[in-house]
Amino acid sequence: MNKDIAIKVCAGTGGVASGGEEVLSAFRNSISSAGLEATIYEKCSAHRVGCRGFCAKDVLVDVIINGEKTTYKHIKPDMVARIFDEHIMKGNPVTEWIVGEAYFNFHNKQTKVVLSHCGEIDPEDINAYIAVGGYKAAKKAFASMSPEEIVDVVKSSNLRGRGGAGFPTGIKWELGLRIESDIKYVICNGDEGDPGAFMDRSVMEGDPHAVIEGMIICAKATGSHHGYIYVRAEYPLAVKRLQMAIDQCKQSGFLGNNIFGTDFGFDLKIFQGAGAFVCGEATALMRSIEGKRGMPTPKLWRSAEKGLWDKPTVLNNVETFANIPRIIMNGANWYRNLGTDRSGGTKVFSLSGKVKNTGLIEVPLGVTLRDIIFDIGGGIEGEKSFKALQTGGPSGGCIPAEFLDTEVDYESLAQVGSIMGSGGMVVLDETSCMVNTAKFFLEFTQAESCGKCTPCRIGTKRMLEILERITSGNGKEGDIELLEELGHHIRATSLCGLGMTAPNPVLSTLRYFRNEYESHIRDKKCPAAVCKDLITYSVLEEICNGCGACKRACPADAVRGKRKSPHRIDPEICIKCGTCFDACKFKAIIKI
Amino acid sequence: MVTLKIDGKKVTVRKLSTVLDAARKLDIPIPTLCHHPELSPFGGCRLCLIEIKGYPKPVASCTTFAKEGMEIITASPSLEKLRRTTLELILSDHPKDCMVCERAGDCKLQELAYFYGIRENRFEGERRIYTKKDNNPFVAREMEKCILCGQCVRICDEIQGVGAIDFAYRGLKTKICPPFEKDLDCEFCGQCVSVCPTGALTGKMWAHKGRQNFKEVETVCPYCGCGCNLTLHVWRNEVIRVSSKEDTINEGWLCAKGRFGYGFIHSPDRLAKPLIRTAPKEGVDLNKPQNSSRFTIHDSQFKEVSWDEALDYIAVKLKETKEKYGSDAVGGLSSARCTNEENYLFQKFIRAVIGTNNVDHCARY
Known part of the structure; x- marks a missing residue:
């Protein structure tokens, strides 16, 4: 038996949380106790790999025998023995644990560039990265490219800032190259703070070397010798793997003095952010590294002129840097052709909400929202109808069904009132209340305002208060107009991007779902039956058979009725928790 | 130098001047609450918004460099509306106790509210409430009145070099406080009080002594x-x-x-008049060692005299001492409270008139 066996266990944050490390050690134990490693004719190894995006099915395990890959889902440590015995030893895959069609639909319709290594290689091993062509691009840049040539390649690749604003990366680098200074900095922005977004996290955890390689190339292109990776301290695994990667690079001579044998030095440090959303804003991030409070400062100068400690600074997002090695290796044309005329390449999104397949996806810019939701996402969960897509995280907006054929790129999303942002996508269906959705995002942004400028600090709070009024049934005539005025005011007058975009969820839902606001205010009704203060639960007596499930489930003792006769809910006592609604198997409880 | 046009008037200012500087040079009023010419630009209050031809939206004049050929409008109906809304927002989180406020009549916020005639506020809502904890004798802090202009933070850091206070917390709960929200414990220069545009920071001893x-x-x-x-x-x-x-x-x-x-x-x-000691206080024997090396007004008997008498007395005594014991029997000690000129004259007097080098200054030890 001459087999080449590789076992890949997902060890992203999702995988680890589901027990990935235990699964991995179970495999390793099985391998060593079976003595496979010791047999000369057999090569068998078990690796941890980064997140492949489909976290709902974790722990995902690939078993690859002679190049033939079988993927298992929901693997627990106690399931390892059976897979090992039946599949690896005897060659019969455990069919009932193998992933279904959804897994392949989810993956096959994506174009993986940034995520191509995530789920394939061991992120904690530099040799695994080198084995798939890692650091070739950096070596090429150092051996045969001038800074101007690197900048030209990045410029013509049409790569734009993946942090959300979409500033052309090549132009930013060119500014950094042209300016003369004794010290220049390269900063990687890994302060991913949008609720529900984990694109950068997956890249930092699953392919940390790609980010570092991108930064090394940027250092060469701009003549910088000092770099920082700003990561949230809430991403401990990303911090750990980046630090391991930096240490390995230093040992290999890819970082430090005389990198790749040249006289060029580049020193890279990790700076852990303390968890303020606003520190994702470039100037606030730099103040934070300087040891000051993370508050945006007015942009009298571009960062490329005066950034960190008033020195020229090139700051890019994690995903932007991770794209760079691929662009250098495969050429600008290849990357540009992946995207649209205005923006090249692919973009990673985290797809979540009321969609069948949730997870991390990567698609070329220019695909339609419909493709993302219905092909990759597999459509809406539970046969409900699609209502809106919220993109761009708390700073983004809601896009209604009529714009589902919009092509994804910076400008087109802005045209329909949303933003690309860092790549959050939340699918909303008919059971989502748009007023409540807007309120949810505004709650986040108003609490995360740094407090420096008036419109953001007080304005967003006042908008939230109006929304709270509306969703609790106390909305007044004129509230919609007040929200609109305040929203436009905050957008026009705020100091930084956080404030300027904070009203987007409200303004976009007002634009497309104004009727929902109106029925909250005028009819005191929540059309999606979400806002607690505006709904009542009642029993349909003709359906209720008096099974008593609701009565037993009710935490407030609000359900009255004798066994086997229709029950009734006392509206005075009901706390509207919805437990009875979920408990009833006969759909005899309704909420209006 | 750069030349730009503000409200149709041409003005030439030095490079790296802000648009606000240029407007002030023309005496064009642009409302501000967070700007201070000696402190770093802040851009927080958003009242100084202006329109620049070719720019998609209004910008803050305090944080925009004046550039050659810029055409600027400082007042338009839309700008005034933005400023008014911003003011309403600030006032929605500010106590309405101007009647008893120490700074009434000398408050920038009150003045702007007056100019914009803000009587009703469309944005009433939650306000910050703080417990007072100032035990120091100098600075009274009423943080509900703070509009977070940050001038106190900047002056403490940039001018005074102390850094006793900074911003803390986020969102509406943002406040300015000493580390760990402790009581203020600094050198109490009161620079923060001097730049505070509202009644948030005042002198404790000013209270109820009069406002105008x-x-x-x-x-x-x-x-x-x-x-x-x-x-x-x-x-x-x-x-x-x-x-x-x-x-x-x-x-x-x-x-x-x-x-x-x-x-x-x-x-x-x-002491408001010169005093000459006439005799030790009764019961005090000057020849015996005293508990205290200093005589206080209570240990001695004094006679109130005019300045002429006092100076004559000093002149006579100095002359006598010099003649009897020589110049070096006299020493002069001057004070850091005197001006440079006074100190110069004093050493000149000791050296040239008395004739000794026994002259020193309290700042030396």
Whole structure:
């Protein structure tokens, strides 16, 4: 038996949380106790790999025998023995644990560039990265490219800032190259703070070397010798793997003095952010590294002129840097052709909400929202109808069904009132209340305002208060107009991007779902039956058979009725928790 | 130099001037609450918004460099509307107790609310409420009145070099406080008080002493040789506040003594006339060692005299001592409270008139 066996266990944050490390050690134990490693004719190894995006099915395990890959889902440590015995030893895959069609639909319709290594290689091993062509691009840049040539390649690749604003990366680098200074900095922005977004996290955890390689190339292109990776301290695994990667690079001579044998030095440090959303804003991030409070400062100068400690600074997002090695290796044309005329390449999104397949996806810019939701996402969960897509995280907006054929790129999303942002996508269906959705995002942004400028600090709070009024049934005539005025005011007058975009969820839902606001205010009704203060639960007596499930489930003792006769809910006592609604198997409880 | 046009008027300013600087040069009023010419640009209050031809939306004039050929509009119906809404927002989180506020009549926010005629506020909502915890004798903080302009933070850091306070928390709960929200424990220079545009920071001893109709008396600080210019705010012949103006040698900055140390002026213990000691107090024998090496006014008997008498007396005694024991029997010690010129004259007097080098200055030890 001459087999080449590789076992890949997902060890992203999702995988680890589901027990990935235990699964991995179970495999390793099985391998060593079976003595496979010791047999000369057999090569068998078990690796941890980064997140492949489909976290709902974790722990995902690939078993690859002679190049033939079988993927298992929901693997627990106690399931390892059976897979090992039946599949690896005897060659019969455990069919009932193998992933279904959804897994392949989810993956096959994506174009993986940034995520191509995530789920394939061991992120904690530099040799695994080198084995798939890692650091070739950096070596090429150092051996045969001038800074101007690197900048030209990045410029013509049409790569734009993946942090959300979409500033052309090549132009930013060119500014950094042209300016003369004794010290220049390269900063990687890994302060991913949008609720529900984990694109950068997956890249930092699953392919940390790609980010570092991108930064090394940027250092060469701009003549910088000092770099920082700003990561949230809430991403401990990303911090750990980046630090391991930096240490390995230093040992290999890819970082430090005389990198790749040249006289060029580049020193890279990790700076852990303390968890303020606003520190994702470039100037606030730099103040934070300087040891000051993370508050945006007015942009009298571009960062490329005066950034960190008033020195020229090139700051890019994690995903932007991770794209760079691929662009250098495969050429600008290849990357540009992946995207649209205005923006090249692919973009990673985290797809979540009321969609069948949730997870991390990567698609070329220019695909339609419909493709993302219905092909990759597999459509809406539970046969409900699609209502809106919220993109761009708390700073983004809601896009209604009529714009589902919009092509994804910076400008087109802005045209329909949303933003690309860092790549959050939340699918909303008919059971989502748009007023409540807007309120949810505004709650986040108003609490995360740094407090420096008036419109953001007080304005967003006042908008939230109006929304709270509306969703609790106390909305007044004129509230919609007040929200609109305040929203436009905050957008026009705020100091930084956080404030300027904070009203987007409200303004976009007002634009497309104004009727929902109106029925909250005028009819005191929540059309999606979400806002607690505006709904009542009642029993349909003709359906209720008096099974008593609701009565037993009710935490407030609000359900009255004798066994086997229709029950009734006392509206005075009901706390509207919805437990009875979920408990009833006969759909005899309704909420209006 | 760059030349730009503001509201149709041409103005030439130095490079790296802001649009606000240029407008001020033309005497065009642009409302501001967070701007201070001596402090780093902040861009927080968003009242100084202006329109620049070719720019997609209004920008803050305090944080925009004036550029050659810029065409700027500082007042338009849409700008005024934005400013008014911003003011409404600030006022929605500000107590309405101007009637009893220490700074009424001298408050930038009150003045703007007056100019914009804001009587009703469309944005009433939650307001910050804080418990007071100031035990220091100098600075009274009413943080509900704070509009987070950050001038106190910047002056403490950039001018005074102390950094006793900074921003803390986020969102509406953002506040300015000492580390760990402790009580203020700094050098109490009161620079923060001097730049606060509202009643958030005031002098504790100012309270209920009067807000207007005081006489302003210009003088020089008696505490040290720096000679800072003071403006005494006098009401019914009593100094009730001390401030300093920006166009003075000290640029309006003062220290704790100059700003808050004026209590001695009206102290009953203060010496207001020269005194000559006539005899030790009864029962005190000067030949015996004393408990204290210093005689106080209570140990001796004094006679109140005029300045002429006192100076004559000193001249006679100095002459006698010099003749009898020689010049080196006399020594002179001058004070850091005197000006440079006074100190110069004093050493000249000791060296040239008395004839000794025994002259020194309190700042040396």
